[in-house]
Every structure is written in C-alpha cells, then in structure tokens.
Amino acid sequence: MSESKVASMAEAIAASVHDGDTVAIEGFTHLISFAAGHEIIRQRKRDLTLARLTPDLIYDQMVGAGVARKLVFSWLGNPGVGGLHAVRRVTEGASASLELEEYSHFGMVGRYTAGAMNLPFFPLRSYFETDLPIANPLIRPIRSPYGDELVYAVPPLKPDVVIIHAQRADEGGNTQIWGLLGCQKEAAFAAKRVIVVVEELVGEEVIRADPNRTVIPGLIVEAVVVEPFGAHPSYAQGHYDRDNRFYLEWDAISRDARALERWLEEWVYGVTGRAGYRAKLGEERLASLRPGSAPSGSVDYGDYR
Amino acid sequence: MSESKVASMAEAIAASVHDGDTVAIEGFTHLISFAAGHEIIRQRKRDLTLARLTPDLIYDQMVGAGVARKLVFSWLGNPGVGGLHAVRRVTEGASASLELEEYSHFGMVGRYTAGAMNLPFFPLRSYFETDLPIANPLIRPIRSPYGDELVYAVPPLKPDVVIIHAQRADEGGNTQIWGLLGCQKEAAFAAKRVIVVVEELVGEEVIRADPNRTVIPGLIVEAVVVEPFGAHPSYAQGHYDRDNRFYLEWDAISRDARALERWLEEWVYGVTGRAGYRAKLGEERLASLRPGSAPSGSVDYGDYR
Amino acid sequence: MNALERVAATDFSASEMMIVAAARELAGRRVCFVGVGLPNIAVNLAKLTVATDLELVYEAGVFGARPARLPLSIGDPTIVTRATAVTSMFELFGFYLQGGLIDVGFLGAAQIDRFGNINSTVIGDYAHPTTRLPGSGGACEIAINAREVFVIMRQSRRSFVEHIDFRTSPGNPAGANGARIRQEQGWLGAGPSVVITDLGVYHFGGEGVMRLDSLHPGVTLEDVQGEMAWQPAVAERLVETAPPTAEELRLVRDVLDPDGIYTR
C-alpha cells in the first residue's frame, strides 16, 4: 500500500468521469453516493449512460439536471414513496427522449457478475414467458449443453466508472462495508475505474485486523474520497439513518420541472462541495439521523508466527 | 430459531449419510472436518462418491478405509508434502479401481455454484487447448449468444451431504466462519443435507450481533455438531494451527497399506468418538497448536428504532 | 352504497381485511420473500398467528430479519441490525430464490389477467407509454422461482384486465402447455397461486385460471364483477371471508403498524 489514492471529490470526478461514459453509482437503498452524483451534475457532464439496479432519487436528480442520455436498470422508483418524476417526464408519451435498457434485479446482478468475471454472458432462470426479452433483445435464450434445458442469458456490463460509498477505507483504497452489500463488489470488479467514497479514512492496520470484512481491494480503486454523510439522504449502516423526510419532499419537488431546477440551484450548484451541503443541512438535522449503538463484537484471527 | 439442531457426530452421520451417497467434506486447507470423516469410517459407510476440490489426508484415510467408490476433485495431494498414497494405490496401473471425475479448481467451484443456484451449467474461461475435456466429457464447450465466443461449461454438483467445519454456530445452525472461505458456502447451498461441525456453540445473539459474518444460514442446516479440534490436523483460524507433524507422518503411514490399517485401528476404530481422539492426542500437543491473539476489532451496526 | 362504502361500514378497513386474509394464506409455509408495505405486515402477522416458524427473506440481502421498527423501505437499516445473515444480492437471488429455498414470494401488480400474468412495467405502448411503472425489479424471477406466489393488490376494472399491456411476470403455468414449458425450462415454482384483493380471495384451478373463492364481509359477487374486465370463474361454494378477529386487529393496529401507515 505505497501511495495514497486520497483525492477530493472534484478531482476524482474530473479525472475519472468523461462525457459519454457509462457510470454506475451502486448501492441497494444503502450507501448511495449522492455526493458523487451531485459533483457530476456540478461538473456538467453530458451524455452519460447511467446504470444502476434502482435508479433512485440520485438518478432522478441527474436526469433532471440533463447529464444522462440513457438508463440501464431493473426498478425505477422512489422506494416506499412512488415514482421518479423527472425520469417519467422524459420516458412517457410521444416525446420520450431518454433511452431505456431494462432488465430484472437478478439480470442486472448477473450482468455485473459477468463483467467482473470476464464472461461473455451470465445464465439465469428468469424471463421465461415474459415480454422482457422482446422489450430488450439483449436478453437471449441459451440451451444447456446438458439435457437441452433452456435458460436465459444476459450480457456482461462493464461500466467505465463505478462509484461506491462505504463506511471505511484506507489510503490505498482497501474498502470495508457492513450491512446491505447489494452488488457493489460485482459492479466494482466489472468497472474500468472505481471511485470509493467513505465516511471514514482509517489506517491500513484497521483494515488488516479484519480481512474478511474487505469488500473492495485497493488494487481496483482509482481514488478514495472522504465525505462524511456523503450518502445522505440514503443511509450508512451504523453511521446514520435514511432521511425519509427528504424522500417524501422529493416527490413534490420532482413533479415540477421548475421546482427541481430551483432545488438543484440551491442544493447542488449553489453549495461549495459536500461540505457546503452538510453545512446547509445543519448539525441538528444530521445529528437526528444518528442511530444508537449495536456493536458487532470481535473475533480472533490468531497470531501465527 | 425455534428448535435446536444440535446432535452428536454419531447421530448426525447415521441420519444423513447413506451408502452410495455423494458426500463432500469441504474446506480449502482450512476447517477440514476430519472428525466427520473418521465417523464415516467408523460407521463403515460404503460406495460413497467423495467430492472435494483437494482430496487431502482425510480422503486418503477414507479411501484407505474402503468407504469410497469414486472421487470428484481438482487437485490430489498432501499439500506441501507430496502424494496421497492410499489414493495412488487404487488409481495407478492396470488394476486402478477407484473411479475419478476430474476438473480444475474453478471448475469445481463453478459446479458447486451451479448446484447452489439451480443452474443447468456454469460457464468459465478454462480448459481451452487442454486434454481435460477429453478425459472428462462432462466438461463441454458452449457458445455465447453474444458474438459467438466459445467458453466451457461444467455441470451442477448437488451432493447428497455436505459437511462443513466452522468456528461457531448457534443451535439453529446459523454458522459463522472467518479466515479462508474456500467454497464452503457454495457447496452447502448446493447440498441436499448439510452438517455443520463447530469449535464453539454460541447464543443466537452472538450471531445476530454480526450478521455479515454469517456464511451458512440455519435454514439449510440439518445438524449442528460441537467438536472442538474437530478439524485437526488441519486448522481453524484463531483456534489452532495446522499440525504439520501429522501431515509429514502421514506420508510414511499411507505408503504402507498395513501401516495405514494399523493407524485406522488405533486412531479411528479404536477411539471413542472425537473425545477419545482428543484425549489420545493429549493436552500438550493440542496446546502447542494454539496461536497468539489477533483480534478483528468491532464495527457498529447501529440500533435503529 | 358501493362495495367500498359497505366495507367501510364494518369496523375494519379494506386494507386490514387484505392483510389478515393474506396472513392466513401463509399457514404452513416456512420461508417467505418479503416485500415492504402490505406484504411486510401480512407476513409479520402470519408469524405471530398461523405460521410462527416463518423465516423472512428480504431481496435486499437479509435473512432472519428482526426489525425493531416498521421498515420504511425494503432496505431499511433496521432489518439489518440483529438479522441472522446479511448477504450479497447475487447470493440472495442466486442461492435463496433461484436455488429453490423460497416457499412464498409476494408480488404487487398494476395489471393482472385471469391467468395471473402480471404487468408492473408500463401502461400503454412500451416505447411511448402513457405511464412508466417501476418495472420488474425482482418480480419476474420471484414469479418463476418461488415455490408459489401470492399477489396482493386492489381490484378495479383498470387493474383486473382482459389483456395486460406488458407481461413483466409470468402467470400460473398450469394446464398441458404449462407443464411442457415448465419442464423444458426447469421451473421450480407453481407461479401465482393466490390473489388477495380488497374485495375477495382467488385461487387458481387446474387450468391455471383465477377462481373467486371468497368474498370479504360486505362484498357481493356483483361488486366483484363490477371491478374486473372478465367474467370470473367462481367457486362452487363461494364463502365469505371470516372477518378479522379482535386479536388479528390488535396485532395489526397496536404492534405491526401503530402509525397506520399501511392500514388506514
């Protein structure tokens, strides 16, 4: 772990995300890097293909801000609240302008897995007797070489950039996550470039004390960005809760293109990075999201000399 | 977690392992259930198909004791020492009598994974330009439905019984492992019946304090057997070291069919279960294998109310 | 008085009746794939009443959840803390669901037909829809790989339709053609087996067609026929759903949804 990969968010996004790239900000409900999404908006990236199982508020904001050309996804919504209205505005009706490439959850997981494993396809028992292979001709049947059974295949997904939020990493990018793991590991290994955003930068010895907890090795990481509350309004297990108030507020904001524009002005373009966003949210709001304590306990790896 | 699945090794093996079954005692170098293997020998099971990436000393002992009809494997040897002589005696020359079904490591891992996932095959980039698909016609080429690329497929492996040694489990069979994970999880999910053997039985609250550490859910576990040092002479991370002296000694024992028979008499048939084996090894020998301490540290899951 | 007004005249809500009816259908089931909202409450009610050994699996990657509060979403941190196991989605969908460990999966739907085919993708044309819905998520693999599927949804002429606009999840694969398809494709599951609505409960007959088996208290056959686009098959002995017991209502109101988020 020789050199440090620590960078500012502005540096990391400028260096790794280019117009036209396929970008995946992953994390299933948990650990969604809103901080990175906002920086991409601020840097006015264009023509991005945004991949993600669940285009959440963050992609609704990015689509609303005009960075995206296309979505690759499996479930489109504001979880527990309703629809994504900025996305709906450009996908419904005669003037639908956002390209969609649609799978199921396991199909997306399989695509990242095939990408990570350098496989030309991933097989799964899904899609039988549905219209999904018609809507998306990249979902293709394949016969087993044993007994002629039919399954479906999805193609590998290898994003140019994958951005992962995590509880902690060391300077070399060795990253540990607990709580929901989603498909962050598969997505990161499938990526050409990985940016890790963390709540906390820790010493290498903290990572090395519990190597089974490491989800992403520094080997595949381009940059480590330290951004406490960087997943707000989503959550970071053990650090803060989902800020549900914002998920509810977004429903109203996103229904109105001009309200959305004002929100971006105020909370994205108008703040100085994530520090500005945190300051604007205020200490009290952030403190109200802190959970009580539920320690994992420690196990012993043994010292073998 | 209503009823307890705790059983004695004799009960668990009698209930789950039947003559003619396919049995996998998994664990890569780490956590190999010698205790279960010895009980299978003691109960004089016959015609077993033994599956395992690395038929180690335990399968050499089981083959020497006459329980096996066939091996399914990827690497045959006494790791760091040399060959498995009991296996060699029945696989070399004109009178070779043990059936072999041979893959590579990743092929075996892929077979368990396909078994666990109920897939009719698992694709991998292996076997190109080798004689393995000739030696084993179950290794078959398959064309990608994207761009016509060729990869190889292996068929699912669904053992009747998979036996896993672990550091700890609760009464319901929820099992936690740290250190090398091998392919125990994939093998266990592929199995019809799973026996978990543990160093330590812990309360449900210990497991629930660190749910990301759980490798095997009680849902798929038939029986939990408590057997400290049950992986000896292999090792259990944090509990004891590999007893390399025995790996070296076995080389000489297994070269001579009669010495092997005497060893089985003394250490398997002649002891009363694993407790007898531990007593015979002696406190001093066991104590010499204990490592120093290297704690993982604790993380906080947060209490969300 | 229309159906919903008549139901409103009882001392429980239509949502409460749906939840209670769904919970009762879980009797004897062991492992359930949980969605948030009505299914979450139904499953937890079953665990407290008819299926005390029920194990809950959340698609976010949680087995054996023990939530300390009502989860706000399917990935709420409260389902993680003190769970039995937390795992990747690869493993959850691959080993648990596709591996055949799930007895019952719950699905909602925007549209359903008499065969249990479900649309949760678009209303209108796929390329230029009038309404863009969430899409499959895990629904299509749940429908195929769970041993059986319970559908829970409100009933209307717009949702119980003759032809769905998009087939997101396959229906009940019974009948001769279904048997062939299932064998050729190695399906584990029986597809949708129960549909629970605010008006009644349906099961599927041998030919894979939805059959009305019970009407919730205060609902007539005419009410049901008025809220669907086809003439339903009706059980020979159409019964009235037993109303929620006092204990069921207490559990729903005091324990599972004290703020009435899902049940009012």
Place this chain on the structure above:
Amino acid sequence: MNALERVAATDFSASEMMIVAAARELAGRRVCFVGVGLPNIAVNLAKLTVATDLELVYEAGVFGARPARLPLSIGDPTIVTRATAVTSMFELFGFYLQGGLIDVGFLGAAQIDRFGNINSTVIGDYAHPTTRLPGSGGACEIAINAREVFVIMRQSRRSFVEHIDFRTSPGNPAGANGARIRQEQGWLGAGPSVVITDLGVYHFGGEGVMRLDSLHPGVTLEDVQGEMAWQPAVAERLVETAPPTAEELRLVRDVLDPDGIYTR
C-alpha cells in the same frame, strides 16, 4: 563433473539460483498469483528487490498477504492474519484471475514441451497411469487467464519432453493458429512467457517456441541439451545468468527461508 556438480561448486545452490532468476523476471510486474514453495520465495524476494510494489494473491482466497512466518502450505493461517482481503475461491478465481487482474501466475510442471504445454496430471495412460500426479488444481485457469505465466521447474530428460503425456495447461499461444484460438476464445493471457530451471532461463519467441536465453553460472549448452528431449532454440546472444548478489543471497537465506526448507 556433471552440471549439477559444477553448480554445487559455486557458493550458492541451484535452488537459490532458480529463485533469484525467477525474482528478477518479476521486475515491472504488479500483481502475482503465488504458489507455495519456490514461487513464494521468488515472489517475496522480488518484492524486496526489483518489484517493491508487487501485490501477492494466493489462490486460497487471500489478497495482500503479510505472512509472519514462511507459509507451510498455500492455505496457511499466517497468510490470512493481517492480510488486506480474504475472499471466497469463487471470487478469487472469478474476479481476480478470470477477471484479468493477475499479471503473472507461477506454475510448476512434471512435464513440459517446447511450446510450454504442461502436464501435471498423469505419467502414462490417463485411465491406467504409471504415476498419478495432483492434476490441474488452478493450473489450467492460471495458464489461460493470467496475463503471463512463469514456469519454474527442475530440468531433466524426463521433464523436458518431446510429447507430454497429458495436456493439463495450454502452452504459449503464439503464431497464426494461436492468434485465431485466442480471439475465438477470448483469452486474456499470453500463456507461458518464461521458464526458469536449475540450469538456465528460457523465453518464448514469436512462434511460441521456448528459447534458451541464459545459462546459470557453471552450466554449459551441452549440459542443457543433455537434460532435455529436443534440440532447443538458442538465443543469438546466449548469456550467463548473473550470479546471485550478496544481498539477494542474504535475503533468501536470512529473511525468506532461514530454515533452508526450500533452498538447500
């Protein structure tokens, strides 16, 4: 005096020369798939000398190992404690190796031919062999998926053969046919690129044939020809391998293998 006796007359062993030569070949490489024994010492020597940024990956599932003692096997607990990451074999073989992250894999061999095809399966007929060897383990996927492969083995007429008895791992896929095969099968790797023996060092030419490039101190071309079953291609400028430096020997003897398990 034969070759090995002449080598013995130097102040370092043939094993030490092999290790040092192998370590030097790792200059500029970043990620190495480590086998235990000679490769382990070679890789660790490289990390202390010519490739200080080298990352070690063990097939047992360990990345960034920091062993506190010489590991007894490829799965020794000392490679786990204080490693950077420990993972399943599915992930290790799938994401790290097949995913293309490994620059160099090390293989041993019972037999090798001039194209670098390797046998570690059987001597004799497959069904009734005279010697049953370990088999592939990970060798066949390492040969295909590592960006390049270093072979380290002792040389003799029994091991450097005209025709190997079983092809466990494919050789160097250079030349026209190789290019076609590689594209059709999407190979990432260049196959075996270096063979280091107790007598010398070989690389592979454009046609994928092993070429003797250097002779260890005290070894002659005749010695080498005496220990292989074919007439080797020889570099235009055949050189003598630089003998181990005092520092290289100190590291091997005092730091990496103080008990002389692998190097005497």
